[in-house]
Amino acid sequence: MNSLCCTPEPAAAKKLGVSDGGKIPVELQLADESEFPHQGYIESFDNKLDPATGSILLRAVFPNSDGRIVPGLFARIRIPLSERHPALLVDERAIGTDQANKFVLTLTPTNTVQYQAVELGPLIDGQRVVRSGLEAGEQIVLNGLARVRPGMPVTPQEEIAKSEGLKIAQR
Numbered sequence: 620m621n622s623l624c625c626t627p628e629p630a631a632a633k634k635l636g637v638s639d640g641g642k643i644p645v646e647l648q649l650a651d652e653s654e655f656p657h658q659g660y661i662e663s664f665d666n667k668l669d670p671a672t673g674s675i676l677l678r679a680v681f682p683n684s685d686g687r688i689v690p691g692l693f694a695r696i697r698i699p700l701s702e703r704h705p706a707l708l709v710d711e712r713a714i715g716t717d718q719a720n721k722f723v724l725t726l727t728p729t730n731t732v733q734y735q736a737v738e739l740g741p742l743i744d745g746q747r748v749v750r751s752g753l754e755a756g757e758q759i760v761l762n763g764l765a766r767v768r769p770g771m772p773v774t775p776q777e778e779i780a781k782s783e784g785l786k787i788a789q790r
Contacts, residue, residue: 645679646697649687655697657681657688707753708746713761714739723753724760724767726775732760734769 646655659681668675679696681688688694714737715722725735735757740748753759758775760767767773 644699645681647679647681647688648695648697650693655695661698706740707749707755708743709737709749709753709759710746710761711742713759713764714747715764724764724769725753726758726760726773730773730775732767732769732771732773 640660642660645659645661647657647659648655649657659679662678662680664677665675709723713723715724720736721739722734722736725733727733735752737752738750740750742748760773
């Protein structure tokens with residue numbers, strides 16, 4: 620079982636996050652990297668969308684002191700869609716699929732299993748952002764999803780999350 624806790628805060632203000640210098644941060648991942656270690660910023664972007672490809676042209680600037688970024692390399696760019704805000708994260712193992720719906724199994728105060736539909740967001744370090752359907756502090760079934768069903772009584776066993784029980788997404 621996993622106990623979730625997080626300070627609930629209002630949703631992001633629907634605007635891009637900016638650095639202290641007023642620039643929009645951008646992260647870059649080269650083809651041979653598993654993370655996004657290169658930090659840069661958007662210098663400029665076009666004011667029109669290409670209707671044929673659905674893309675927009677932008678220019679980002681990255682420090683390149685080690686010379687790893689060279690012309691012709693394949694890279695992935697990650698641009699934040701909102702300002703940073705706290706988010707509830709759930710281990711990917713706890714998420715089940717019921718036809719087209721995603722769900723987690725939660726525990727009631729009497730330690731019985733309850734089906735809870737959730738709306739999920741992106742994957743961050745093996746954990747999914749939960750946009751709706753769960754509240755901070757609810758206990759969820761993490762192991763044994765195949766053995767338990769809604770309405771069954773269970774004996775919870777606490778499993779501490781990686782960061783002392785509290786995990787807040789950074790994007």
